Amino acid sequence: MLHLEPLLTLMWVLLGVLLGVALTLVLLMGVRGKLGRASSARRRDRLTGLPLARRFEDEFAVMLDALQRRGGEGSLLYIGLDGFRLINDEHGKDHGDHLLVRTAERLRELAGKRSLVGRVAGDEFALWSEIPASQTDALVRRVLETLGEPVLVGTTPLTVGLSVGVAMSPEHGHSIRLIRRAQTAMRSVKRQGGNGHAFFDAVQEEELREELTMARELRESIKNRELELVYQPKMDARTLQVTGVEALLRWRHATLGMVSPSRFIPIAERYGLIDPIGDWVADTALTQAARWREMGLRMRVAINVSGYQMRSDEFIDRLEKGLRRHRLRPERFTCEITESVAMEHATVTGRAFRRLGALGVHVSIDDFGTGYSSLAALRQLPAQELKIDRAFVADVATSVEAQAIVRAVVEMARVLQMKVVAEGVETVAQRDQLVAMGCDELQGYLFAKPMTALAIEVLAAEPDTSTEGRTEGFRPSIFVETAALPLDARR
Numbered sequence: 001m002l003h004l005e006p007l008l009t010l011m012w013v014l015l016g017v018l019l020g021v022a023l024t025l026v027l028l029m030g031v032r033g034k035l036g037r038a039s040s041a042r043r044r045d046r047l048t049g050l051p052l053a054r055r056f057e058d059e060f061a062v063m064l065d066a067l068q069r070r071g072g073e074g075s076l077l078y079i080g081l082d083g084f085r086l087i088n089d090e091h092g093k094d095h096g097d098h099l100l101v102r103t104a105e106r107l108r109e110l111a112g113k114r115s116l117v118g119r120v121a122g123d124e125f126a127l128w129s130e131i132p133a134s135q136t137d138a139l140v141r142r143v144l145e146t147l148g149e150p151v152l153v154g155t156t157p158l159t160v161g162l163s164v165g166v167a168m169s170p171e172h173g174h175s176i177r178l179i180r181r182a183q184t185a186m187r188s189v190k191r192q193g194g195n196g197h198a199f200f201d202a203v204q205e206e207e208l209r210e211e212l213t214m215a216r217e218l219r220e221s222i223k224n225r226e227l228e229l230v231y232q233p234k235m236d237a238r239t240l241q242v243t244g245v246e247a248l249l250r251w252r253h254a255t256l257g258m259v260s261p262s263r264f265i266p267i268a269e270r271y272g273l274i275d276p277i278g279d280w281v282a283d284t285a286l287t288q289a290a291r292w293r294e295m296g297l298r299m300r301v302a303i304n305v306s307g308y309q310m311r312s313d314e315f316i317d318r319l320e321k322g323l324r325r326h327r328l329r330p331e332r333f334t335c336e337i338t339e340s341v342a343m344e345h346a347t348v349t350g351r352a353f354r355r356l357g358a359l360g361v362h363v364s365i366d367d368f369g370t371g372y373s374s375l376a377a378l379r380q381l382p383a384q385e386l387k388i389d390r391a392f393v394a395d396v397a398t399s400v401e402a403q404a405i406v407r408a409v410v411e412m413a414r415v416l417q418m419k420v421v422a423e424g425v426e427t428v429a430q431r432d433q434l435v436a437m438g439c440d441e442l443q444g445y446l447f448a449k450p451m452t453a454l455a456i457e458v459l460a461a462e463p464d465t466s467t468e469g470r471t472e473g474f475r476p477s478i479f480v481e482t483a484a485l486p487l488d489a490r491r
Helices: 004-042 053-070 084-091 093-110 133-147 175-191 202-223 261-270 274-294 313-325 339-344 346-359 375-379 390-395 400-415 428-437 453-461
Strands: 074-082 115-121 124-129 151-153 156-158 161-169 196-199 227-236 241-253 257-259 300-304 333-338 362-368 385-388 419-423 441-443
Touching (some): 053 161, 053 175, 074 133, 093 115, 093 156, 133 161, 175 196, 202 261, 202 274, 227 274, 261 274, 274 300, 385 400, 390 419, 390 428, 400 419
Parallel strands (some): 419 441
Antiparallel strands (some): 074 161, 241 257
């Protein structure tokens, strides 16, 4: 006898499964549609209404294909706003947003038929226009003139410089390649100081290839801990005892040899590597300072800080945590920043200086004398130290002009109760002149080259053979806990 009940049960189960699958597919299609619409919306900038990078690339590719079928010509302008971050820092994000919106509106007004405008990065825009190559120069001039006009926010006029890179079709390639080449040209303008324009060429392509390679290798070096710190002593100008050291970053490249920080730090900033590098430098220097403290060495340790780091609250947060973790007195630690960077972002830098000062960390303005700092400007930057630029130190023994500049810096520092350090001291004549002018500390090859932490420790263990007035061949002594003069006795 055939039993139908199990068969019917199985059929109902299968029917339920099929209905469940169908319902799931319907739901998934609905969710997928919503996600697709949301994704499409996200590909358009909410602030300016312009296509974002990916959407711009897609629409640009369609337009370029049609142009090529017609055998036409076109130009792509990649536009970077110079100093936009400063607008945000000085006036706030609302002012920055207003500037971006107005920039987008102006670009739309400039764009004619068969044109495309996009916001391809935070402060970067792209303008594609299907025009003959002969009209490209005129378009670039209109962009520079129009976007260069001040944007009024309330009663505040906002102005930014412009770096514009230009690539043309069919001459410079197609689709994404054309975008990358226009971007490369824009970056070449920025490397030369910004506020101008450049057409793509083969030299820029090679420079970009080298930069990308260096960025990739730098990222690997950070990951593999292949960076290193060396330390150059700072000497008390009169006792010739070591008062502290400056930690100097070194990158020993496998094929390029020793790469200068002036070369790889800008790349680190552009490719988002400055935070891990800065954190590593600070932590390594703090770790070393803690070790030296346990050995009884009384030295202030200084690190160099980029403008990007100084504008970052997170950097100061991490530094504060590091000082606590290593149980170091903040006044034994110094952050050095160049005068040009400090003055370029004076409001933000001043805020960072005050926060570091509240922690007890000392601040030094490096390469001083190369900018245009006045006494009034310096009063807004509560630093404890000025470091005279080595260009003036090099000529101080022979140049009346260099002597006048050094003397003026010393007098300015005295008014503000700041210490003066002369770096790049290489001769006895320079040393004598700087001491006579009242410099507090000296640093340079005359006393010691940058050396490893171990070399510093070996130096500290050797007998004190230096005496005041000693010149050639002396061996500096290290301040220790039992030294006759404590570190801050002069201050």
